[in-house]
Amino acid sequence: MNSLSTSELPHPDRPYDVVLLGATGFVGALTAAYLADHAPAGLRWALAGRNTGKLDALRDSLPGGERPDVVRADVTDPASLRDLAARTRVLATAVGPYLTYGEAVVAACAESGTDCLDLTGEPEFVDLMYLRHHARARETGARLVHSCGFDSVPHDLGVLFTVRQLPEGVPLTVDGYVRVSGAPSGGTLASALTQVARGPRMLAAARDRRRREPRPTARRTSAPLAAPRFAPEVGAWALPLPTVDPQVVCRSARALDRYGPDFRYRHYAAVRRLPVALASVAGTAALVAAAQVPPVRHWLSGRLVSGDGPSAERRARSWFSVRFVGEGGGRRVFTEVTGGDPGYDETAKIFAEAALALAFDDLPPTAGQVTPAVAMGDALTDRLRAAGIGFRVAASQDR
Numbered sequence: 236m237n238s239l240s241t242s243e244l245p246h247p248d249r250p251y252d253v254v255l256l257g258a259t260g261f262v263g264a265l266t267a268a269y270l271a272d273h274a275p276a277g278l279r280w281a282l283a284g285r286n287t288g289k290l291d292a293l294r295d296s297l298p299g300g301e302r303p304d305v306v307r308a309d310v311t312d313p314a315s316l317r318d319l320a321a322r323t324r325v326l327a328t329a330v331g332p333y334l335t336y337g338e339a340v341v342a343a344c345a346e347s348g349t350d351c352l353d354l355t356g357e358p359e360f361v362d363l364m365y366l367r368h369h370a371r372a373r374e375t376g377a378r379l380v381h382s383c384g385f386d387s388v389p390h391d392l393g394v395l396f397t398v399r400q401l402p403e404g405v406p407l408t409v410d411g412y413v414r415v416s417g418a419p420s421g422g423t424l425a426s427a428l429t430q431v432a433r434g435p436r437m438l439a440a441a442r443d444r445r446r447r448e449p450r451p452t453a454r455r456t457s458a459p460l461a462a463p464r465f466a467p468e469v470g471a472w473a474l475p476l477p478t479v480d481p482q483v484v485c486r487s488a489r490a491l492d493r494y495g496p497d498f499r500y501r502h503y504a505a506v507r508r509l510p511v512a513l514a515s516v517a518g519t520a521a522l523v524a525a526a527q528v529p530p531v532r533h534w535l536s537g538r539l540v541s542g543d544g545p546s547a548e549r550r551a552r553s554w555f556s557v558r559f560v561g562e563g564g565g566r567r568v569f570t571e572v573t574g575g576d577p578g579y580d581e582t583a584k585i586f587a588e589a590a591l592a593l594a595f596d597d598l599p600p601t602a603g604q605v606t607p608a609v610a611m612g613d614a615l616t617d618r619l620r621a622a623g624i625g626f627r628v629a630a631s632q633d634r
Contacts, residue, residue, distance in 0.1 A: 251279050251323035252594045257330035258282040259289040261544040265583035271297035283319055285309040310336045316343040325350045327590045333360045341368050348375035350593045356386035358479045362440040365604045373603035380610045383589040384582035387483040389557050391608045392616050393572040394484045396626050398494055402564030406497035409561040412469045412505035417553035417578050451489055455497045458485040468560050473503035487608035550576035567632050573625040588618040
């Protein structure tokens with residue numbers, strides 16, 4: 236936390252610095268435990284949700300001494316969300332799928348000038364929130380920061396970290412190669428199935444955003460979906476990952492001059508063995524096809540109940556690594572972002588530290604829908620490094 240006193244922070248008269256909405260869900264409970272164990276002294280925070288009995292039980296189970304308050308709020312009750320947003324400086328929502336449950340939270344925060352962050356990996360939701368609430372958030376000073384978990388902080392901040400190792404004012408390219416070992420939760424599966432079932436609507440929202448969003452005229456940015464290939468620079472088969480991550484990276488590059496006059500990012504899954512790579516492509520294609528059939532999609536969603544997730548023992552064995560290869564101005568760098576269980580333990584850590592960064596760190600002045608790199612940048616990178624997530628330069632060379 237920086238040296239600002241509470242009276243110097245935005246909305247000092249509000250009773251809470253941070254409110255965690257959806258705290259009894261799987262990632263929400265992990266985030267609450269992390270906050271309780273790592274919160275700075277004097278943090279004014281609360282757990283929010285519709286079931287106060289479950290919230291009380293969660294609060295009683297948390298580590299640490301000072302307990303958070305419990306506040307009732309329901310994502311299906313916009314009035315309760317407006318009241319909640321008006322009582323806090325930062326509202327972190329872990330209630331997904333966000334296309335179903337997220338907009339009322341964003342709307343309440345945009346209206347009340349409250350910083351809002353979430354864990355969405357749903358591109359359609361992000362685009363719709365820009366179209367519907369970005370302008371109002373800019374007027375009120377609210378920062379709407381989506382994708383503040385494994386989607387997409389390690390990738391967004393990892394690219395920013397890589398760009399900082401390269402010369403300024405020259406065209407830059409960065410390729411990201413993702414390797415993970417982990418298991419999904421019910422909420423993640425539901426979000427993924429919803430997303431792939433809404434292809435035409437997702438593309439329509441993206442087109443509407445492109446028509447309305449201002450773009451830099453003197454600089455170019457792109458995030459093309461590249462073909463599968465063997466990548467000798469990482470010794471693995473590179474499979475294009477059509478996730479929200481490259482979109483987030485590209486938006487950061489448009490907003491920040493440090494990415495140079497012409498920036499390109501490509502995003503891959505790195506798979507060591509060819510048979511596994513082929514099976515991954517086939518499995519993804521089968522999932523996308525199955526998600527188009529409602530009865531099959533509902534059956535798949537039922538395999539994991541929302542709120543369930545992998546055991547602590549399974550999460551302890553999980554890990555992630557994102558290797559970046561950046562080039563520009565005659566220089567090539569290899570960087571890496573690493574951590575433990577990507578979907579849950581590290582996502583909870585990232586989510587909590589992002590909320591604390593928005594609440595307390597001395598950040599660049601921004602408002603409206605902004606990316607993690609634009610909103611928090613180096614401050615969040617420093618927090619995550621202190622919390623055990625690795626950001627390192629593996630190698631660099633002049634070319």
